[in-house]
Amino acid sequence: MTAAPTAHSLTADVPWNGDFVARELGVRLHSDPAAAVAVAELVGLALRRNPKRAHLLVSTVLAKHIPAEPALVMAAGALLGAFVAAELEAALGGGTGAHNVGLHRGLSAAAAQLSTVLHSTVGQRGKALAALTAQLEQLSSQAPEAIVIGYAETATGLGRLVANALGAFYIHSTRHATPGVEPSAGFQEGHSHATSHAMVPTSPQWLDGDGPVVLVDDEFSTGSTVINTIRELHALVPHSLYVVAALIDLRSAADKARFEALAAELDCRIKVTALGTGHIELGSDILGRAAELIAELPPVEAGTVAAGRLSFVELSAAQAAPIRSDRFGNAAPPDQTTIAAIARQVAAHLQTTACQGPVAVVGCEENMFLPLAVSHALEALLPGTQVLFSTTTRSPIVPVDTPGYAVNGALSFASHDLSHDGPGIRFAYNLNGSHQRPGTIVVFPEPGTPRNAVVHSSVSQLPSLGAAMATAARDAVVVLLPADIPSPCSTTAPRQESSAS
Template structure:
C-alpha cells in the first residue's frame, strides 16, 4: 500500500502522552497519532495515512485501500450473497472509504449523514458516542435500499470499541431484520471486552457477524491520558508564522472557478444512495472531467492537492485519481476538510503538522461545530510540502458567501498557502423520494386541501394510482407520472365538423369527445423538423430561464405538475434542466384541466396527499388569452396550491414566470399526440369518469411509427449546455424586471379582433402561434390573421391553412404573431347570428397549452 515512513507520525504523542500501539506491524504504516482539542471523551486521535481525510495522500492509495477491502468482503460472501449486499458507510470520515469498499464489492452504497435534507425523512439513525458530533441520519431516496435480506456491510475507518456499529445494527435490525452483517475497517483496535460485547449482541440478535480489517491491534493508554493531553495542548505554541515559501508581502493567489460538466442527475455521493448504474455513469465521465480540471491548472504545477469537503469525499477522490492519471507522475494528492478539532504541531513525528480553521460554509445551524478545519494543507516549516495548486471541490449547498467572504473564509486561507486555487462546485443531489408500490394511495384519507369547514375540494377515501410509460405514453416512467384514467379502449373520436356544431350549439361539452388525430403529410412533417432545428436553442433558453427562476424563487423541493397534454413536454424539459444544471431529480406529474370545469380535483387530492401543496408548480407551454391562468386562480383559491403558472412563452402577458414574452413557434404545438408521448387530449365525460377517478385520456400506441416525442425532447436538451449562462442571466433579468407582473395586454387585442370581425364569442378567437396551430389541427378554422412580415415561424401555419382551404390575412398592429379564428357559423345558426346563446361555447373545454 505505502512504505512505512522513516519517522512515524505518532512518535511525538507516543513519547509525551505515553500512548502506544500494539499488534500488527502494519499499524504504524496505516496510522499516526494526534491530540484532539475540545473533546473530553477521547484525548487521542488515530490519524489514518490512507483515508484521505487529514493527511494528503495519493488518490490511488486512498481508493485502493477501499477496493482491497471490498474484494475481501466479496471473497468472504461468495458471488450469490455478494450480489445481494448493500454497503453502509459512516459520516463524515468514512464516506469515501465506504464508497470505495462498495466499488470493490460492486454493491449499492449509502452513507450516514449529519446534514438534514428538507422534505426527506430519515429511515434510521444512531449515535456515535465518542464523537464531537454524534447524531447520524440515514436518508436514502429509496427506503427499500436497506429493506432487503442480503448482507449489510458496515464500513468505518477504525473499529475501536464497536459501540457505533452495535448502535447501527440494533437500529436497522429492529426495522429490517437480516441474517448477516459484515463490519469493515482499516484498523481493528478493539479490546477483549469490546470483542465479547459484540459477540454477545450477535448471539442475542441471532445473526452472523463477520469483521474484515486491513490491520488489527490495540491502543495502550495511561490512566491519566486525558490530563496529559490537556497539558500538552496548553503548552503547545500556536503556529501563526507565515507558511514557508510565501513572502510576507505576497498577495493572495489567483482564484478560478472550474465549470465541470457533471452528468445530469448523477448523485455526487452516497448520502441518498448510489447504484451500479450511477457507478458506470461516473466511470464514463471521469476522463472528461479530469481533462477539464487539467486544462484549468497552471502549466507549471508540480504538486496539486484536490481538497474535498467533509462528507463529500468520494467524488473529489475519483476526480483526483482521474486527474493523477491524466497528468502522469506523482503530482496529485487528495484530502478533505473536516469538523474534527485537532491540535496541530509542526513536527515530523506528529500526524497533524498544520491547521486551517474556517467558518462553516454549508449550514452552521445543523448541530455541528461552527468551525471547520483543513489539515496538512499549509506547508508549515517544510517548503517541500507546499502545493503549487489546490483544487477545492464542494457541492452547491456549500458554495455560499461564507466560503468566499471574510478574513477567515476557507478560500481566502487557501489563497495564502498555495500559488493557484481552483473551485469546482458539484450539484448536490436532491433526490425524489421513492414511494413504495409506486406512489400508492395512502391508507387513510388525505387531509383536505382547504381550511377546515371549507367545501372546496372534498377528500376521498381512496385515490387512484398514476399511469406510467411505456404502458401509458411513450415517455419513460421516470419522466412523468400521469394522473389520468386510461380510456384507450373507448371509442371517443368524432369528425371535426360534427364536434364543432355540437359544442357551439351547446349540445355537447368539448371534453366529452376527441378529434380524429391529424396525420401530417410528408411536407408538414418536414416543416416540423425544420422548425425544431431552427428553434431548439431558443426553446432550451426559455426552459432554462423558467427552471432557474423556479429554483431560486421556490427552492429545490419543487414538484412539477404539467397541464396535460401540451404542458407535459415542457414539464419534462424543465425537469431535465434541473437535473442537468443542478443535479436535482424532481417529481413530475401530468394533470388535466378543462376550461369551464376546472382542474382535476382528484389529481389535486393526490398531489396534496403525497407532497406539500406549496411545493407544486403548474407548468404549461404558452399563454393565449389567459383563460387557463384565470381558471387556476379561481379553482386553487384557498387550497394552499400556488396558482402562478410557469410557461415557456407568455405573449398574452398573463403570468409572471415565463421564458419569453415573444410569440414564437414551439414545435411541440405543430403536432398532436405524436409529439406529446402518444397521449390524447384529456376527457371528462359522465359515465366514464366517476367522482373518484382522474380525468381520462387515450394512449395511441398504434401511432408509434410516427412518434417524435423523444426526438423533440432530446433535440432541445442537447442545447442546454450552450445556453446555460444565458438562462441564468435571463432569470436574473426576470427577477429584476419591474414590468414582470401580468397585465393581460393580449386580452384587449382579442376584444378588438372580436369586434372587428363580428365575433361575439371571444372563445372563437385563438391568439398566438400555438393556439392558431391547434385551430388548424382540431377545429373548423375560418380565417388566420398573421402579423405582416412574420417569417418562418408561420411556415407550418401557412401550409396547414392551404391544406384546409383557409385564408391567411396579413394585418398590421397585431401583438401576436398570428391569431386563429374558429368558424362562427354554428353559433350564429343557433342564435340568429349574435352568438350569445353559447357564451361558454367554442373552446369551453379546451385543455391547457391551447388556451392558457
C-alpha cells in the same frame, strides 16, 4: 509491535508519525502477529481538542487528514473490499477448498504489497502502487446482494470503495440537513466531536431483502457506534448477517465479547474484518496529561504568506451530469464519463491559468469519493505533476509542526454547507506547515454549492473556504458541480435506483 519512539520508522530517514504522542502521553500501539498489515503502518497519532478522548488515530491511507496518492487511497479501499468479499464468501459457504486457499494467498500478497508501498516515500511509490493495483484486480469478487453502509464523515469515501469492490448498493450516514428527505434511522457516536448520524435514503425499500449488511468505518476502538447501528438497523429490518469492516480494529477482548453477545441477542451473525488488528495502551490520566501538554505547546506559526489567486471551475449540467450524493443511496458511483469530463475541465483550467504543482485535490467533509476519482484521473492528464488527495473535516486537531507527529499544519474556515447543527468551523490538515505548501489546491465543495457560499464566510471571525485555501497555495481553484437533489416524491423510488451518472 510496540510504539517505541524509533521502533516504527517506516523508512530510514522518516520517524513514525505517532512517535511524539507515544512518547509524551505513553500511548502504545500493538499489532496482532496475524495482522495483514501492521497497525503502525496504517496510522499515526495526533492530539484531539476533545474532552472525551485525548488521542486521534490518523490514517496514512484514508486521505482524510494526511494528503495521499489517489492510487494508494483507492487501493486500500479495494483491498478492504476484498477482505469483506472473502468474509462474505466464508460466511455464506461459497468457494471450494482450493479456491479459498488461493484467495487467502492473494489477500496476503496484496496486504504485503501495501506494506511495501507504505515503507517507501511519497513520490517514489509509482511502481509499487502499480503492482498493488494489478494484484487487486485479480481479487475482485462481486456481492451485489449486499447493502454497504459507510460512516460520516470519515469513511464516506472508504465505504464507497468497498461497495465498488463488491458491486453493491451503497449509502452513508450524514450530518447534513436534507430538506424534503426525512431520516429513516439514526444513531450516536459517543466519543465524536459531532455525535449524531442520520440515514436519509430516498427509497423506503433500501434495507429490504435478506442480503448481508456491510458496515464500513476507518477504525474501531471500542465498536460502540457499530453496536448502536446494528441495533437500529435490525429494529427496522432484521438481517441474518452483518459484516463489519475497518482499516484497523483495536477493540479489547471485552469489546469483542459485546459483539458476540449482540449477535446472540439478535439471533444473527456479526463478522468483523480489518487490514490491521491489534490493541492500544493508553497512559495513565491521559486526558489530564493531554490537556497539560496542549497548554504547553508553542503555537504553530502561520507565517506571513501572501494569499494566492482564487479561481473557479463552474460546470453546468450540460458539461457534467448532476451528482447524486451517496447519502441518499446509490446502486453505482458516478460513471467514468462524468469523472473524465470533470477532470478534463479542471486540467484545462490549470493549464490555461499556468497553475503550478504539486497539486493537492481537496474534498469537503462527506464529499470524498468523487474528488478522489477526479484526482486519480488528473494524474494522467498532468504528467510529471505530483497529485495528492485529502479532505476537509469537522475534527478539531492540535497541529504540532515536528517530525514524528501526524498533523503538522491546520487551516480553519467557515462551513459552506447546510447541516443540522448550523454553520460552524471546519478544518483542513497538512496543507501548510513545514515543507507542505502545494503549488495549487483544487477544492471540491459539496455539489450544488453556490459560489457565494465559498467566498463569503458563514461564521464571523473565520475566513471562507476559498479564502483559507488561497492562503495555503499559489493558486486555489474551487470546482463547483451541479447536484442531483432528490425531491420529496422521489422517496417512493425502488432501492436499486440509478446513481448520478
